[in-house]
Amino acid sequence: MADELERLFRILVRRVRDVRPENLSRPFEVAEILRTFVPYRAHRAEVGVETAEDYEVLLLRLLSGERGFVFADDAMQEDLRRELDSGNPDLRALHAYGTARVTLAQHAMRQVLESLPPTSAASAEVSPALDALQRRLPPTLAELDDVLSVSGDPKPRTPFQARGPGIPDPTAEAAVRTPRPGCRFCGQMLPEGRAVTFCPHCGQNLKVRRCPGCSAEVDPAWKFCVTCGRASVTTP
Numbered sequence: 265m266a267d268e269l270e271r272l273f274r275i276l277v278r279r280v281r282d283v284r285p286e287n288l289s290r291p292f293e294v295a296e297i298l299r300t301f302v303p304y305r306a307h308r309a310e311v312g313v314e315t316a317e318d319y320e321v322l323l324l325r326l327l328s329g330e331r332g333f334v335f336a337d338d339a340m341q342e343d344l345r346r347e348l349d350s351g352n353p354d355l356r357a358l359h360a361y362g363t364a365r366v367t368l369a370q371h372a373m374r375q376v377l378e379s380l381p382p383t384s385a386a387s388a389e390v391s392p393a394l395d396a397l398q399r400r401l402p403p404t405l406a407e408l409d410d411v412l413s414v415s416g417d418p419k420p421r422t423p424f425q426a427r428g429p430g431i432p433d434p435t436a437e438a439a440v441r442t443p444r445p446g447c448r449f450c451g452q453m454l455p456e457g458r459a460v461t462f463c464p465h466c467g468q469n470l471k472v473r474r475c476p477g478c479s480a481e482v483d484p485a486w487k488f489c490v491t492c493g494r495a496s497v498t499t500p
Contacts, residue, residue: 268312272322273333275310276302277368277376288373294327295362320355324348327358327366336366 266274279301280287298304302311304319313319326333328344340361347353447454452465461471473482480491488495 268322269325269330269333272302272311272326273331273372274376274380275307276326277373278380280368281377281380288368288377289370291365291367293362294358294364294366297323297366298358298362317355320358321348321353324353324355324358327361331372332369333372334366334368337364340364 276297277288280292283300284292292301304313304316308314308319311319311322313322324344325348327336327341328348329336329341344357344361347357447463447465447468447470452463454460454470455464462469473484480489482489
């Protein structure tokens with residue numbers, strides 16, 4: 265007769281087969297056993313444990329590698345074995361390794377699968393239900409175009425752009441704009457359509473006024489340069 269540890273492993277294999285069969289041969293996280301595959305509240309009676317603490321100790325035994333039911337990181341299994349050998353294991357270790365990945369031992373897993381009844385009816389209905397759902401989905405644009413072509417619909421289809429009078433025609437020629445004058449320091453063209461404070465080519469501040477005689481900075485309110493006395497007639 266199977267004991268608690270073997271019952272836990274058998275339930276785990278069955279649930280992995282029914283819920284996520286790809287994980288029969290691929291690793292999964294420890295937390296998924298607690299959360300998805302064999303949660304305590306849903307399977308405590310079937311496993312045969314009375315308290316959550318008994319259930320977690322049983323999981324520690326499984327994950328430590330007892331009886332070779334699962335494979336995991338050697339350091340994690342050694343740590344869990346030390347906790348179990350202490351006689352008073354710290355159950356926080358189970359949650360500390362929640363993201364650790366474990367793999368079902370293939371030989372033990374196959375033995376369990378051979379003894380289990382066929383996949384449940386609910387799982388067997390997944391594929392037909394999916395096929396029916398796909399048949400109810402609306403056709404793609406390509407499929408719709410094929411249908412219209414086969415039906416020989418004589419009505420011309422109006423282009424999308426013609427149905428939206430408020431949408432500008434991207435192929436129309438842009439209005440002629442007066443180009444922005446170049447940088448007064450280096451003569452290079454400045455970017456259009458945006459405020460420009462510094463020249464992207466020479467880095468000069470275009471908002472600063474310079475004396476036409478000595479190039480000293482001139483306050484916009486000044487009429488004469490304070491450095492050389494020349495009249496300030498340049499524009500910003």
